Amino acid sequence: MKVWISLFAALMLTACGQQPESESTTSTDAPPTASETAGEVDRLVVYSSRQPHLIEPLFQRYTAETGIEIDFTNDNEASLIERLAAEGENTPADVLVTVDAGNLWHAADRGLLRSIDSPALEASIPAALQDDRNRWFALSLRARTMVYHPERVAIDELSTYEDLADPRWQGRLCLRTSRKVYNQSLVAMLIEHHGEQRAEEIVAGWVANLATNPFSSDTQLIEAIAAGQCDVGIVNSYYLGRLQADNPDYPVQLFWANQGTTGVHVNVSGAGVTLHAPHPEQAQALIEWLASEAAQAEFAERNLEFPANPAVEARGLVRAWGEFRQDETPLTVAGQRQAQAVRLMDRVGYR
Known part of the structure; x- marks a missing residue:
């Protein structure tokens, strides 16, 4: 299965005019995002307190664009945080998605989220809407x-x-x-x-x-x-x-x-990579995609919220509020x- 995925990835990169990672070339471009270097994986696990009908269409779109399936467990934020704490190193969860900065702070304060280095997220999400140690980032306002x-x-x-x-x-x-x-x-x-x-x-x-x-x-x-x-x-x-x-x-x-x-x-809804994520690079890539201009307008519009990425304008009814x-x-x-x-x-x- 891994061989097939690697071959498929190589073919896709070639079709897009890019070299496979194993045949990298010297470049003066900016460092790649996690989504460009994520490697092989065909499934991620997300713990989410967002209502399924609000978040699932975004996950389906991500799967269509990347081929990576998203399995998500839906529960209230307190239960998900306790579950992560209980599972420890054995957790299957790669990403925590929840609402309110207080909940995100609580998860980070308990050591359940890892600090990540993401130039893409730093460029997309204002400093006031992210953790000061880069353990979570806002996805909507x-x-x-x-x-x-x-x-x-x-x-x-x-x-x-x-x-x-x-x-x-x-x-x-x-x-x-x-x-x-x-x-x-x-x-x-x-x-x-x-x-x-x-x-x-x-x-x-x-x-x-x-x-x-x-x-x-x-x-x-x-x-x-x-x-x-x-x-x-x-x-x-x-x-x-x-x-x-x-x-x-x-x-x-x-x-x-x-x-x-x-x-x-x-306040915000936001996401972080879990401390013991089985696939941390791919988890980071998913969050980067959710914060990108490509996904932000749809993410906010479905929830009648505001984009966290200031480069993206609100739409529809939300925009009409002024x-x-x-x-x-x-x-x-x-x-x-x-x-x-x-x-x-x-x-x-x-x-």
């Missing part, structure tokens, strides 16, 4: 911002996350549970920007302004605004996008928060301050 009902909220009433702690929002605010990592990362960033004491005052103000108990999902929160249960809330933008895709006249609108201050809080200034604080902060954020939310009774 998810903006956590405000949504509101335009019949009950004038747009000039809206400004910042911090302002939602003002008493004029009493009985008008909806939030998702503090147990969700998205809110933990947002509060971690508030601590980074304002210090713990001021951040605690802000979150306590949110709690005082709640119209009802926190919701278990962003979709439920948006539906509560539409139904008149509250007027304003904080969600990941793609949750509203899904509702608008089904109903373009959906009666809730998006507002880009903190445009005059820190910028909109963004441009915004994003918070450029390195997302590693979301992980480093996550435990601190959880304690803060517990202290003020944010459940």
Whole structure:
């Protein structure tokens, strides 16, 4: 089988006007990416917390382009991280794909992801959207911002996350549970920007302004605004996008928060090569491909998110929301301050 693959690879390289790796020639070009030097493999294993219908089409496209099959295991991020830890050197997983910088930081902090040297990823993904030791890289951006009902909220009433702690929002605010990592990362960033004491005052103000108990999902929160249960809330933008895709006249609108201050809080979905990856070079090549211009537009559009690669423009409904200034604080902060954020939310009774 390996002989056949090697022969096939050589024929393909020749057809493309390239020399097989065993017949390399002197070149002054930039060093090759992992995808150009990955060698022989016909299958990779990915542990993914992304919904299968969002990620599988990308894997199928990669297989069509490279001949490498992608076997992926889907589960929640906590379970996948624990599974990697339990499997240790015996893991079959080459790549971890998950959501939220806090989860990626947690996996890296536990020593489950390896540092990789990738000029291609460094060129594609901004420094603020990657681990400072190159153990994970963002693949898409998810903006956590405000949504509101335009019949009950004038747009000039809206400004910042911090302002939602003002008493004029009493009985008008909806939030998702503090147990969700998205809110933990947002509060971690508030601590980074304002210090713990001021951040605690802000979150306590949110709690005082709640119209009802926190919701278990962003979709439920948006539906509560539409139904008149509250007027304003904080969600990941793609949750509203899904509702608008089904109903373009959906009666809730998006507002880009903190445009005059820190910028909109963004989080990511991202990926890293597992520490004990059976095929680390090929795993790196897959992540490089997912971060490339060729794949980024489709990756983001399928998820109603924003491309992590700034060379790629958003498409469709996401593009129609307009441009915004994003918070450029390195997302590693979301992980480093996550435990601190959880304690803060517990202290003020944010459940």
